[in-house]
Amino acid sequence: MPESTKNRVMEIRAGLSHALGAAQIALHRAQDAAEAAEARYRRVTAAAKARKRKLADARDGRTVEITAWHDGELAALVGVAAAAADRAAPGAAGEPWHRWEATPLDRPAELRVGRLILPEAPVPARAGDDDSGDRAAGAWASRPGEAAPEPRLDDTPPEVPALVALLDHGHIVVEGDDHRSADAVVAGLLLRALGTSVPGAVQIVGYDPENLGGGLAGFAPLAPAGVLAFVGPGGLDKLLDDLVGHVRRINETVLAGEYSSLRELHLATRRRPEPWRVAVLLGGPELSRHERSQLDRLLRTGAACGVHLVIRGLPVPTGPGIEFVLAAPGADARIQSAGALPVQLDPAPGPSVVTATCRRIAEAVAAGPAPVALDSLLPEAGSEWRESSATGVTAPLGDSPQGPRVMVTLSDYPPHALIAGPSGTGKTNFIYAWMGALAARYSPDELAFYLLDFKEGVSFARFAPGRRDPSWLPHVRLVGVNVNTDREFGLALLRFLGGELRRRADAAKQHEVTNLAELRAEDPDGSWPRIVAVVDEFQVLLSGRDAVSGEAVDLLEDLARRGRSQGIHLILASQDVSGIEALWGRPALVAQFSLRIALPRARRVLAETNAAADSLPRYHAVVNADSGAVEANRVVRVPAAGDREQWSSLQHRLWRRRPDGQGPPRLFDGDVIPKLADSPDFREMQATESPAAPIALLGETIDVESRSARTVLRRAPGRNLAVIGTRMDEACAILATAGRSLAAQFGPDGARFSVVCLDPDARAAAEALHARIPGSGWYDAEGLNWLLEDAATEATASWPADRPHFILIYAADALPGGKAAGDQLRTILQQGPERRLHVLGWWRGAALLRESLGGPASRTDSIGAWVALDVHGSELSPYYPGQGAPNWYPRPWRALHFDRSVHRGAEVIIPYGNA
Ligand SMILES: Nc1ncnc2c1ncn2[C@@H]1O[C@H](COP(=O)(O)OP(=O)(O)OP(=O)(O)O)[C@@H](O)[C@H]1O
Numbered sequence: 001m002p003e004s005t006k007n008r009v010m011e012i013r014a015g016l017s018h019a020l021g022a023a024q025i026a027l028h029r030a031q032d033a034a035e036a037a038e039a040r041y042r043r044v045t046a047a048a049k050a051r052k053r054k055l056a057d058a059r060d061g062r063t064v065e066i067t068a069w070h071d072g073e074l075a076a077l078v079g080v081a082a083a084a085a086d087r088a089a090p091g092a093a094g095e096p097w098h099r100w101e102a103t104p105l106d107r108p109a110e111l112r113v114g115r116l117i118l119p120e121a122p123v124p125a126r127a128g129d130d131d132s133g134d135r136a137a138g139a140w141a142s143r144p145g146e147a148a149p150e151p152r153l154d155d156t157p158p159e160v161p162a163l164v165a166l167l168d169h170g171h172i173v174v175e176g177d178d179h180r181s182a183d184a185v186v187a188g189l190l191l192r193a194l195g196t197s198v199p200g201a202v203q204i205v206g207y208d209p210e211n212l213g214g215g216l217a218g219f220a221p222l223a224p225a226g227v228l229a230f231v232g233p234g235g236l237d238k239l240l241d242d243l244v245g246h247v248r249r250i251n252e253t254v255l256a257g258e259y260s261s262l263r264e265l266h267l268a269t270r271r272r273p274e275p276w277r278v279a280v281l282l283g284g285p286e287l288s289r290h291e292r293s294q295l296d297r298l299l300r301t302g303a304a305c306g307v308h309l310v311i312r313g314l315p316v317p318t319g320p321g322i323e324f325v326l327a328a329p330g331a332d333a334r335i336q337s338a339g340a341l342p343v344q345l346d347p348a349p350g351p352s353v354v355t356a357t358c359r360r361i362a363e364a365v366a367a368g369p370a371p372v373a374l375d376s377l378l379p380e381a382g383s384e385w386r387e388s389s390a391t392g393v394t395a396p397l398g399d400s401p402q403g404p405r406v407m408v409t410l411s412d413y414p415p416h417a418l419i420a421g422p423s424g425t426g427k428t429n430f431i432y433a434w435m436g437a438l439a440a441r442y443s444p445d446e447l448a449f450y451l452l453d454f455k456e457g458v459s460f461a462r463f464a465p466g467r468r469d470p471s472w473l474p475h476v477r478l479v480g481v482n483v484n485t486d487r488e489f490g491l492a493l494l495r496f497l498g499g500e501l502r503r504r505a506d507a508a509k510q511h512e513v514t515n516l517a518e519l520r521a522e523d524p525d526g527s528w529p530r531i532v533a534v535v536d537e538f539q540v541l542l543s544g545r546d547a548v549s550g551e552a553v554d555l556l557e558d559l560a561r562r563g564r565s566q567g568i569h570l571i572l573a574s575q576d577v578s579g580i581e582a583l584w585g586r587p588a589l590v591a592q593f594s595l596r597i598a599l600p601r602a603r604r605v606l607a608e609t610n611a612a613a614d615s616l617p618r619y620h621a622v623v624n625a626d627s628g629a630v631e632a633n634r635v636v637r638v639p640a641a642g643d644r645e646q647w648s649s650l651q652h653r654l655w656r657r658r659p660d661g662q663g664p665p666r667l668f669d670g671d672v673i674p675k676l677a678d679s680p681d682f683r684e685m686q687a688t689e690s691p692a693a694p695i696a697l698l699g700e701t702i703d704v705e706s707r708s709a710r711t712v713l714r715r716a717p718g719r720n721l722a723v724i725g726t727r728m729d730e731a732c733a734i735l736a737t738a739g740r741s742l743a744a745q746f747g748p749d750g751a752r753f754s755v756v757c758l759d760p761d762a763r764a765a766a767e768a769l770h771a772r773i774p775g776s777g778w779y780d781a782e783g784l785n786w787l788l789e790d791a792a793t794e795a796t797a798s799w800p801a802d803r804p805h806f807i808l809i810y811a812a813d814a815l816p817g818g819k820a821a822g823d824q825l826r827t828i829l830q831q832g833p834e835r836r837l838h839v840l841g842w843w844r845g846a847a848l849l850r851e852s853l854g855g856p857a858s859r860t861d862s863i864g865a866w867v868a869l870d871v872h873g874s875e876l877s878p879y880y881p882g883q884g885a886p887n888w889y890p891r892p893w894r895a896l897h898f899d900r901s902v903h904r905g906a907e908v909i910i911p912y913g914n915a
Contacts, residue, residue: 075157078118082158085112089163092195097188097349102195102357107266108167108276111192113185114345116160116338117331162335162343167193167202167276168263170321171299171309181327182312183215184348186280189310190219191349193278195357199364200227203275208282209233215282218354225362236284240294243279243307247298250274250305261304273401276306283313367618372398372639374646377437384654385443389530389567390517393447395437397430397623398636406623406636408434410532412515414595414625415564418583419573421599426619427573428459430599431534432641434571435463435473436650438532444474444659450533452480452493454540462647464667472665473651474658478704482670485891487548488702488908489668490541494555496704497533497568501559504528504566516567530567538572542583546887547905553586560592591627598622606633666706673893674700676737676912681708685744694751694804696721696840697741698734698867698897699909709909711865711899713742715800718864718900719833722849723842724876725869730893731842732765732810733911734867736772738840739808743773752805754779754787759811762842766810781816788817792824795832804836812841813848826854829862846875865899867909880906 085094091103094112164172172189174182193202204227206216212233222228231239250262254273259265266272279298287295295314298307303321316322324336331342377396379386387394392411400406410417421427438447451460461481463473483489508514511522520528535541542549542556560570572583572593583590584604598605598613599621606613606628612635613622619638626632641647676682682697693714698721701707713719721738723731743753753776757766763780770778779787787807794801807828815821829839829852843849846868853860860878868876873888873896880886880898886906888896898906 074119078157078160081116081118081160085110085161085163089161093192094161094163097346097353100191100195100349100353102360104198104201105196108169108263109196110163110165110169111189111196112161112346113164113188113325113335114162114333114343116162117342117344118160162338162345164189164323164325164335164337166278166308166310166323167197168261168266168303168306169308170303170323171311171316172323172325173314173316174310174312174325174327176325176327176333178327178329180348181329181333181345185325185327185345186215186282186310186312187218187348187354188346190216190278190280191354191357193276194222194227194361197276199361200225201272201275202227202278204228204278204280205231205239206280206282207231207236207239207284208280209236209284210282216280218351219358221355221358221362225365227361227365228358233284236281237288237291237294239279240291240298243277243298243302244294246274246277247301247305247307251301255305262306263304271399274306276308278308278310280310281312281314287314372619372637374433374436374639374641374643374650376639377433378440378650381653384440385446385657387441387446389442389446390520393438393442393530393532393569395434395441397434397437397621398638400634400636401620406634408595408623408625410530410569410595412564414593416560416570416593417572417595417597418590418593418605419571419597419599420602420605421573421575421621422601423575425575425599425601426621426638427575427599428455428536429619429640429642430597430621430638431536431571431573432647433639435534436641436647439473439475439654440650442475442530444529444662445527446529447475448529448531449473449476450478450493450497450531451476452478452483452490452533452535452538454484454487454490454535454537456482456484459536460534461667461669462644463651463665465664469648469651471648471652471655474654474662476665478666478668480668480670482672483668484537484540484670486668486670486702486894486908487541487552489670490535490538491548491552491555492703493533493535494552494559497531497559497563498555500531501562501566501568504568505562508566515565528567530569532569532571534571534573536573537575539574548887553589557586557589560589564592594625594627596622596624596628598624598628606630666704668702673913674706674910676740678706679708679912680706681710682741682744685741687745687747687750689747690750690803691745694742694745694806696738697912698737699895699911702908702910708741709897709907710741711738711897712901713804713806713833713838715834715836716864716901717830717833718861720829720839720841720863720865722863722866722879723840723869723895724844724846724849724866725871725890725895726844727869728759728762728765730869730895730911731844732762732769733913734895735808735810735840735842736765736769737912739769739776739806740772742806743776746804749775749803751803753777754791754805754807756780756784756787756807756809757811758784758809758814758816759844762810766808769808781814784815785817785821788821788824788828791832791837792827795828795830795835795837797835800834801836804838805832807837807839807841809839809841811844812839813843813845813852815852822852825852826862829853833862833864846871846879850878861900864901866897868896868898868906876906 088110089112090109091105092100093109166172166189174185176182190204204219206228208215219228255265259268262274298309299319299322302308326334327345331344333343333345335343377398392409394407394409396405397408398406419427419430435449451463453460460479463476464479465472480489480493508519511519513519513522516528541552559568563569596605600613600616600618602613606622606624607630610628610630612633616622621636621638623634623636624632679697679700693712695710695712697708697710699709701709711721723734725731739753753773755766755770755776756779757763758781770776791807794805815825828837832838843852850856850858853862863879866879868888870890873885876888877885881900886896886898893911895909895911896906897909
């Protein structure tokens with residue numbers, strides 16, 4: 001083989017071996033790469049698996065978390081909804097029946113009819129429960145991860161009540177065939193509406209033509225109190241008309257364009273002047289066109305005026321403010337406002353709860369509203385006495401049910417007031433409240449009160465100082481209490497006011513003015529307060545056809561007519577229709593009393609057709625400044641002024657501000673026996689050498705000023721005094737008064753006093769007088785002849801005595817000594833006074849006195865003055881010259897005094913007590 005071939009083979013071999021080596025290297029590399037790739041593949045696969053696992057775990061964890069959060073949210077929402085429902089329907093509006101009780105709220109609430117059936121809400125687990133513990137705790141949080149609230153300790157989820165809005169909101173229509181559930185809804189709604197409002201604030205009227213009210217039978221206890229009324233089967237038409245009428249009236253007069261609804265009015269003023277009127281319409285025949293349109297009107301406009309309908313069995317279209325309740329058993333019930341959520345309706349309230357609640361409401365309504373305090377009528381403390389009475393006196397008397405205060409004025413018009421109210425309806429309280437409101441506004445320089453109460457009792461005595469309270473109302477100048485038998489005191493007041501009227505009229509004439517306002521302007525320094533004279537039970541003064549009532553009516557008429565322009569105002573009050581009737585016969589007089597005030601059930605004080613007082617609630621009054629015309633009625637709720645504490649605090653406040661030197665009012669109490677020592681006339685008496693006209697006081701006159709009745713024993717014929725009657729105590733009291741007052745005017749030995757006692761029963765009294773008059777002589781049956789003889793001589797002497805001699809004889813009719821003694825006494829009576837010898841004797845009968853004077857035909861002019869006790873007027877005619885018999889019906893501790901030298905008619909007096 002050639003070399004070259006060999007070389008070539010060798011080269012090829014070398015080439016091949018090189019190629020083989022390279023291929024092997026490449027193979028190894030490839031194999032390495034394959035291994036590395038495989039390893040990577042395995043790694044990646046493992047990592048992917050691990051990641052998948054992790055993701056699945058994460059997903060599962062998150063799912064658990066989300067589920068827990070959802071459950072929590074749902075449960076929380078249930079809680080929130082339940083709490084919101086609690087707020088919307090607190091107390092009696094939402095409590096379930098087993099623990100229900102009436103709880104009046106200050107504003108209307110939504111009312112529960114059942115409960116909403118919500119999608120299953122999870123049960124929150126208790127702390128410490130198994131693995132769901134954390135989840136459950138988280139479940140009540142509002143967001144995952146936020147702090148969880150305390151878990152609830154009971155495991156029932158809160159119930160969410162199904163609520164409907166009625167009062168101040170709208171109407172409710174109950175639909176569905178399940179009568180039982182529907183009845184339960186209606187009864188429940190009514191009870192809740194009643195139980196959430198103040199008694200009387202919800203009034204129900206029921207129209208139940210099919211069951212004749214049976215559907216509302218449980219509520220019957222409300223009927224007597226006027227809280228529930230039934231309308232008969234044919235009454236729907238009228239009922240709807242009435243309700244529409246209410247809506248119209250409330251719109252016009254209560255809301256009056258100022259508010260759009262009673263609810264708004266209440267929010268703005270906190271007053272609720274009208275009740276809610278809930279009409280329950282339970283089916284019936286098809287509505288007439290008129291009824292339909294009235295019903296539609298009410299559905300549209302009623303709620304704003306507190307007129308609400310609860311309807312069953314009448315077709316009602318949907319509309320704003322109308323809630324529909326589908327009554328059905330189990331979970332098939334619905335309420336429209338809850339959409340598709342099923343509702344489980346509550347059962348009906350138990351009959352005992354219904355009855356008991358209705359009874360309590362009826363009782364509360366019958367008892368009337370809680371009283372308002374007197375303070376509500378007063379200006380703020382410190383701002384009293386700021387008003388001027390120049391043109392009149394004005395004060396609030398209380399709030400009207402509509403809200404604003406009712407102000408009442410006495411002025412030129414209306415000048416006088418007539419108040420009527422049967423006993424116990426608060427007439428006296430009304431007067432107190434009015435006086436309090438006036439007294440707080442006008443100072444005593446602006447206003448003066450004269451008060452007279454003919455009722456038994458001491459109702460006005462609180463204005464005068466008493467044993468318990470020494471203060472007085474500074475405006476009060478006179479208080480007469482227990483004057484029911486002392487009508488003369490009423491007359492005295494009218495006479496006094498008549499005098500004041502003349503004084504004012506004269507002053508007005510002098511200043512050439514015509515009324516008080518002008519007089520005050522012309523005479524700014526004068527004292528011209530308005531005078532308000534209050535006479536409670538004034539009919540007592542006018543009763544009887546005697547001189548007292550005759551004069552009283554004349555005086556009243558004059559005062560009523562002319563008092564208006566002179567600032568003298570009369571307030572006459574009476575509980576008795578006859579009192580008002582006593583005035584009715586005097587139309588001119590009645591016409592002056594244009595301010596009329598009627599308390600509940602007062603009759604005849606308003607105009608004949610005005611029946612407003614018949615339906616007045618307790619503690620209310622109709623105030624009418626136009627003689628009782630219906631249009632002028634204003635109803636007022638009168639505050640309680642009878643409360644002593646409240647009254648005292650006002651009186652003390654005003655009393656501390658009283659003008660300097662202003663003393664207490666004159667208090668005339670007909671039940672109190674006056675004392676001589678308190679008599680201003682007695683206190684003023686002073687001993688003088690020898691008064692020419694000695695005065696014998698006899699008793700207290702029944703008069704506005706405290707005055708003593710007197711007889712003057714001057715040197716003149718007839719100046720003797722006879723006390724006539726069998727009542728020893730009074731007779732002795734009068735003689736003692738006469739003796740003590742006479743003695744008070746003489747110095748020692750200035751006069752001679754002889755005390756003669758011929759009745760052993762009167763001895764103690766006679767001796768007491770003898771002891772009180774130093775130097776007086778004492779005579780009884782034994783020593784008397786000497787005195788008579790001496791005195792008869794004295795009486796016939798031709799010269800007048802140097803000093804007077806007063807012979808006080810107790811039981812002068814028992815004179816011993818027969819005719820001689822009788823003649824001597826007559827001589828003394830007839831001739832003594834001219835020689836300053838006067839007899840003050842007590843005869844135990846008018847006829848006995850006549851005998852002492854010489855028998856039936858004898859003259860009586862030696863008895864110039866007398867005081868009669870239990871002697872009838874007719875027996876006194878011989879001693880009552882030229883005037884027939886005095887009008888006198890004896891009464892305890894009162895006497896009739898007549899002095900022919902000064903009197904036109906006899907006067908009633910009150911003997912001073914023996915003290
Ligand atoms: N507005 C009121 N608020 C609270 N209580 C009142 C009110 N008015 C009257 N009363 C109470 O009613 C009772 C009767 O009142 P008052 O004495 O004023 O009646 P009256 O009509 O004058 O009766 P009478 O003529 O029999 O005395 C009293 O106990 C009084 O406190």
